[in-house]
Amino acid sequence: MTTWMHPEIGDWEARGRRVAASGPTLGDVDVFVVDAPARTSEELEPLVVVHGFPTSSFDFAHLVDQLSDRRRVVLVDLPGFGLSDKPDAPYRVAGSADAVASVCDQLGLRRFALLSHDMGDTVVGELLARQLDGDWDVDVTRRVVTNGSIYIEMAHLTDGQLMLLSMPDERAARGPGPELLAASLVATLAPAHADVDMSAHAELQCHLGGDRLLPRIIRYIEERRADEARFTGAIEAHPSDLHVVWGPEDPIAVAAMADRLVAARPDATLTWIEGAGHYPQLEEPRSYLEALRAAIG
Template sequence: MDEPQFVTVHGHRRAYVKRGNGPALLLLHGLACDHTTWAPVVDRLAERFTVIAPDFLGHGRSDKPRADYTVAGYANGMRDLLTVLGIDKVTVVGHSFGGGVAMQFAYQFPERTERLMLLNAGGLGREVTPLIRAISLPGWIFAFGVLTMPGLRQAEQLALRRLRDLGLRETRDLAEVADILESFADPRARRAIVHLVRAAIDWRGQVLSMRDRAYLTAEMPVHVVWGRDDMVIPVKHAEELATLAPTAEVTIFDDSGHFPHKDDPERFADLLVDWVDRTSPATYSRAKWRRLLRSGALPPVEAVATA
């Protein structure tokens, strides 16, 4: 994948990759990941789109300041990055925590959002793996400071990758966990992740949810993609979408976990390209948005599910 470019917004340096030409596609990574999570699909997508894959603040090569690490703050940051880059409207694709940011972006800036794709996304239900809930607990920063010490960290990563090689459903995503462990070696990144998680998750699970605003997607193409073997956020969140969004498509990848775009990149890229080709971009109307807000909801419509 190309080396990232950098731009300073609000005094903080932000890293991003920009590739290709065509309609703009904004790819948002998950918790403790960075733009490289999209490496398996960027080349294919750049054949059709202008692909923008940023590192969130507190992640990857972007700065890790004392800052606003809320979902709304990240959505604002994506708007400002796109503005600096001269990009007006995007199809936004969000994975895991990035899915929560994508939802918030579409809600806050419908005039700039043409389509919304959610990939194993947070914000569709309360359940989340206890390992992520634990990040919100006192002492987490100290504990991971110890666990990511040189030598110990490498041994843990080797063990995780060997467990991944067992080929079990429960160990499918451990190679990605090993990569995430590397990012926790930076104390600035650890602090950012703690602030982020505490704003979105407590000991009972996810706090933020699109459930009360899902009806607003009536005016926008929405597609939810999930790996059936996801051990981080359960697949039932995708399967329950019909009760949340007035119109949506749902695709379940049977032989996949929390990272479908890495488990089967060719299928994911083809799915995304086909979906964009056969849907019309949303056209923002303040009058329609006002009517939706006043109605508070629309009658539920069954989601279109594909295997």
């Protein structure tokens, strides 16, 4: 059993289980899944949550009990992240989408809403494209998109991201370690929230040497450049209700991205989480939860 430095990780690990996921671009990988049942009544459709880079489903651990009040909530650690397997292999958006689709299939999820953040927006874009193409037989009812570089030419990539992208697509000899990784995560928050503790998020990524895989798992940015029409096109075009919940002080996925998405999809709603940066769910959790409830119940 792993001895964690951060006390909340063990409790989160105990809430989930490992699921054997597979797919044509994934192979066979065990992924960590938290499947939280509805606490009072199951009057709302289930919610599937897809996290971003370089963190994990733990980004939403503090909100699960509130989100699962009237619905089932399923959270997945993508391959290479958090408590999932971290093989030394190429990582692709399609493989991450395979993992989410495999989990949904095994849990019997056929009709559900989607909540995504950061890289998770891109993974959901691939899933929506498959559904539009008739290759994913599910009913996506509603969606919430949060702070992700869905228009990559508008993104202000950090020096750390650019350094990782300049490295070969292979496991690094050394990773940054939890302290440096936590500091880089704090740098993406709004200045007023520089005291938010990101150490658990960094520790989870460093688990099993995951920080050494950062040059591999960041390649989704290159795929965004090549296939943005597919990913963002599906985010814009999918007929399910679209809700955009965004931290306007994000130094990477800047506020103008949210404006552009809503301009492309005028029926969408846009809620700013004032005072928040790249992780509004951690910086302003109460406001973020209120925005989610207003959007999808």
